[in-house]
Amino acid sequence: MWRGGSNTRTCKRRFFSSPTRSRHHRPPYICRLHSRGSQHLKAMAEVDHLAAERATARFDVEEMKVAWAGSRHAVHVADRMARLVASDPVFRKDNRTMLSRKELFKDTLRKAAHAWKRIVELRLTEEEADLLRQYVDQPGYVDLHWGMFVPAIKGQGTEEQQHKWLPLAYKFQIIGCYAQTELGHGSNVQGLETTATFDPKTDEFVIHSPTLTSSKWWPGGLGKASTHAVVYARLITEGKDYGIHGFIVQLRSLEDHSPLPGVTLGDIGGKFGSGAYNSMDNGVLRFDHVRIPRDQMLMRLSQVTREGKYVHSNVPKQLLYGTMVYVRQSIVADASKALSRAVCIAVRYSAVRKQFGSQDGGPETQVLNYKTQQSRLFPLLASAYAFRFVGDWLNWLYTDVTQKLEAKDFSTLQEAHACTAGLKAVTTSVTADAIEECRKLCGGHGYLNSSGLPELFAVYVPACTYEGDNVVLLLQVARILMKTVSQLASGKQPVGTMAYMGKVQYLMQCKSAVSSAEDWLNPDAIQEAFEARALRMAVNCAQNISQAASQEEAAGFYERSPDLLEAAVAHIQLIIVTKFIEKVHQEIPGHGVKEQLQALCNVYALYILHKHLGDFLATGCITPRQGALANEQLGKLYAQVRPNAVALVDAFNYTDHYLGSVLGRYDGDVYPALYEEAWKDPLNETVVPEGYHEYLRPLIKQQQLKLSRL
Ligand SMILES: CCC/C=C/C(=O)SCCNC(=O)CCNC(=O)[C@H](O)C(C)(C)COP(=O)([O-])OP(=O)([O-])OC[C@H]1O[C@@H](n2cnc3c(N)ncnc32)[C@H](O)[C@@H]1OP(=O)([O-])[O-]
Ligand SMILES: Cc1cc2nc3c(=O)[nH]c(=O)nc-3n(C[C@H](O)[C@H](O)[C@H](O)COP(=O)(O)OP(=O)(O)OC[C@H]3O[C@@H](n4cnc5c(N)ncnc54)[C@H](O)[C@@H]3O)c2cc1C
Known part of the structure; x- marks a missing residue:
């Protein structure tokens, strides 16, 4: 009933033969002689400016790629599709910000038609075709055709309607x-x-x-x-x-x-x-x-x-909203993609960029070594991983709920709505802010279009609005929280992601046992603090609403909606933390991979705790001292992440084409690339700008004349 787009896990595979490829899927970079203004730059052989960074990694990057992508098969398919797109000149995108609206739209039509041609010629599977479109990386009509039109017909059309319309859409x-x-x-x-x-x-x-x-x-x-x-x-x-x-x-x-x-x-x-x-x-x-x-x-x-x-x-009327639920769950997975792209750019560039620190002509400090840079950047790196894993879980939940709906079991509909709405809201808000933070982390160069970050931000930021404004969606979560709290008194046991609320007696009065910074590495300590905070915030809201006895419940909800938003965020952050902890508890193969994920999980949880310390203190879940210990542990975790940072973003396995950033290049050879990019700007097509004879020359001449008369 909610059948949406493809579930890539179950896709039949049909590979087209692929050439053998080198370990990293980018063409070997040979620094070219620069066409204009840069003749002094000599051609150089391939250099990996980040090699030293990669050498310090304490884990197996290839295995981390598998953990990130979900399976070896997923790494393999993504790798092939990414290279296919990167090597095709039609999919070039480095000139995109310089095109007029009309040119850009035509370029989108051309790319979409070419992508379709390649999909048909190579007889790609649905999974491969989805990935190919993702790597083309240009919003266009096909996104809505495959992402909403087809799922709406699948979810809300009868068998006959599907039989009639879907083949037309598929072709x-x-x-x-x-x-x-x-x-x-x-x-x-x-x-x-x-x-x-x-x-x-x-x-x-x-x-x-x-x-x-x-x-x-x-x-x-x-x-x-x-x-x-x-x-x-x-x-x-x-x-x-x-x-x-x-x-x-x-x-x-x-x-x-x-x-x-x-x-x-x-x-x-x-x-x-x-x-x-x-x-x-x-x-x-x-x-x-x-x-x-x-x-x-x-x-x-x-x-x-x-x-x-x-x-x-x-059947429940809300099934009409099924297409939105389907898209919301896919938006969570997309959040981890957008966030990981921004973080990959910022981490690599921060390892290349050096400022200060040299008094005697020796090497300057990589900006990635500044503790402030780490404390801004590493929580975002951890968030990218957290969103990836919660996205996988949400995809599982969606599939599970869909199967239940097919069997006319509607019991998990509310859970699916709360999780998709809330996770969509939190992950997109964080990602939009994080892309902008990554721009700042790249200093001045981050503001250049060639950094890729301005465009990534502009493309991404409407995700906070489309498929449901984030505030409106969080208020939906809050309503469900209030309903669940009100049912606790009747002894009804909450289920799914609300199950923790059933421990109300304990969670309302428990005190954290943390007494050292290391104690915060215990997942049970984290889990308990997050559960207690989320529950107490929800119960406080419910009490405040009911205490306004003179008011209707709806009016009380309206009055308390700013607090309710925060309670909803606390509940969703708990889900993200829980799913990350569960992921780390699983078997994870590969040298050092589990340890790195454990560290990132702790970074994510303790960063959220530090950022929302007010909530944890106000609800009495932890003491100020325990809050300070969490922050102390966070600093230690950043030091642990530091030597692994570049390898952790390499594990995203993005091509230079997909990243679309001179700052995030795999080889870290940033400066020649920045220099070369500048000359491609249309303003540099002529040495003397258009308009000089009309406006600049007369102005200068006029002033010169005035001066000569003095
Ligand atoms: C690539 C980008 C493409 C973008 C595309 C787009 O943007 S497309 C455009 C995207 N546009 C948007 O995203 C628009 C956003 N707006 C909306 O989705 C809805 O109008 C609403 C959810 C805000 C309100 O819903 P409403 O007017 O029905 O009023 P109500 O609040 O009274 O709820 C009544 C009951 O229904 C329940 N329930 C609600 N939703 C769901 C659900 N999905 N599933 C299951 N249940 C759901 C709710 O919990 C409540 O349950 P209760 O308490 O009776 O047990
Ligand atoms: C890039 C983009 C692509 C889109 N694509 C599609 C598409 O393909 N198909 C389609 O049908 N639609 C599409 N949309 C529309 C999109 O789904 C809506 O814009 C979105 O659902 C928000 O609704 P709105 O514009 O009415 O915002 P509004 O609801 O008018 O929001 C304005 C402000 O009011 C606040 N607000 C609203 N209601 C409440 C409330 N009850 N309580 C508290 N605050 C509230 C919001 O938080 C926000 O701050 C797209 C939008 C964008 C930006």
Whole structure:
């Protein structure tokens, strides 16, 4: 019922033969003679400026790649797809920020068409094709086609509807998008205004946009590319409004791509940052009484009969939100990808960059050796790993819930909603902030487009808003927390990620036994502190809401919503910490791999504890002294991570192409690359800039004339 996109774990494999490759999947870098202005730079043989860093690693990087990717098979497939993309000139992206919007959009169409051609020619599996698209790394209509249009039909269409529409979508005979949000409403899905009124005379629905605010607004791929959309509209039949339902609507001609009669379509305009998300044609759409056959209503959950009778299957209405739940879980995995890219750039560059420290002409200090740099960077490195593992777990949960739903077991629906909504909110917020932090960690050069960080930030930051504004989603988690707390008194045992709340008697009064910094390395000590903090914050909120006895519960919730947000964050951080601890408890092969993950797990947990110390102290879970000990241990852990830092980001296994950053290059040969990149800027195409004769020369001449008259 919630069937979404592919579950890559179960994908059938069909490899195309691949050439043998060197250990690191980048072409050997030969520093080229620079075309302009840099003739003094001599061609050099390949040099690994980070070799000394790599030599200090105390673990097996190849095995860490397996731990990161999930399996040896996953490393292998990702490696092949990444190289395939990196070696293909069509997928070049280093000039992207210099293209105009129109050029960028056309470039996106070209890349998408070429990617599809390669997928067909090489007969790639679904898993391989997904990865290939990921490494092309340019937001475009295909993301919504595969990521939302297809999953919506799979999840909400009947067998016949799937049989009819999916083959068309799979072969790109139609291109689809997901048209839910309107100009007037996004978060409040039940507030959408577009109508789908059944006309029994013709056996059709009439799709209409009654107001300006009912215009569909934002859907990716809608503006220029899509031929079809799953449109969410209020179903009206026999004079009654049955609320929001999904409909497959054709928007453009399959002959000449012109909008069909009654359909007004366009792009909503340029977005934040150069390049970045501007490759996507987020669109506006209005309907003027557009007719579609009745069988284009997605009828898996509810149906309208030929006579116009509304029939709702005996399933929870929230299944209509299934596509969003599917995408939210995939966004958590994407957060670890975006965060690990930023961290990889910042760690490698921090190892190359040197400032201060030399009084006598000796070597300067690598900025990675500054404790402040480590205390800003290593928690982000740990977070990348934490998000990766919680993302894997969430993918498992999603698959499990989907199977239960197929068997008409809806008991885990709430758990799935709380986990996907909360983890989406926390991981995207942290990642967006972390990318910006990585930019600052790279100093001035981080601000250059060639660092890759400005574009990564601009592409990533809307993840805090799309698929549910993060605050709105955290309030959903808070509601479920409050419901769970209120049920504790009745003796109902919470399950899943809320199970810890069942230990309410103990967790409300327990005192941490930590008495030395080392005690904080005990996972039980961490787990208990996080559980007690999350539970006490939730219980405090529930008490404050109920104490406002004069108010309705909803009004109390509204008043206390800032505190509720924090309680929801505490609960989600507990889940992330728990899943990291569980991961480290598993068998993990490879020399030193488990030890490194253990250290990163502790960094993650103690960093969160340090950052939110106020919560832990205010709820009395730990004492100020124990808080100070946690911080002391954190410093020791940073020292442990330091010699492994570069190898830990190498384990992400990213090609230079995918990273797209002169600062994050695998070989660390940053300065010639920065120098060379600068000359590629269109401003450097002419020595004397355009506009000199119009504006600069007359200005200078005028001033000279004035001066000569004096
Ligand atoms: C690549 C980028 C592409 C981007 C694409 C997009 O952005 S696409 C556009 C993306 N757009 C967005 O993401 C829009 C974000 N907005 C929303 O998802 C919803 O409007 C809402 C969740 C905020 C409110 O929901 P509501 O109006 O129904 O009102 P309510 O709060 O009263 O909840 C009623 C009950 O339903 C439960 N429940 C809710 N959701 C789920 C769920 N998914 N599953 C299961 N259950 C769920 C909830 O717990 C409650 O349960 P209870 O207490 O009765 O047992
Ligand atoms: C890049 C991008 C791509 C997108 N792609 C698609 C797509 O393909 N298809 C599609 O249908 N949509 C898409 N969207 C739309 C997206 O899903 C919505 O923008 C998102 O759900 C947020 O809704 P909103 O814009 O209505 O924000 P609003 O709800 O108007 O948020 C504005 C502010 O109000 C606050 N707020 C709102 N409600 C509450 C509340 N109850 N309590 C407290 N605070 C509240 C929010 O926290 C926020 O600070 C996309 C958006 C973006 C930015």
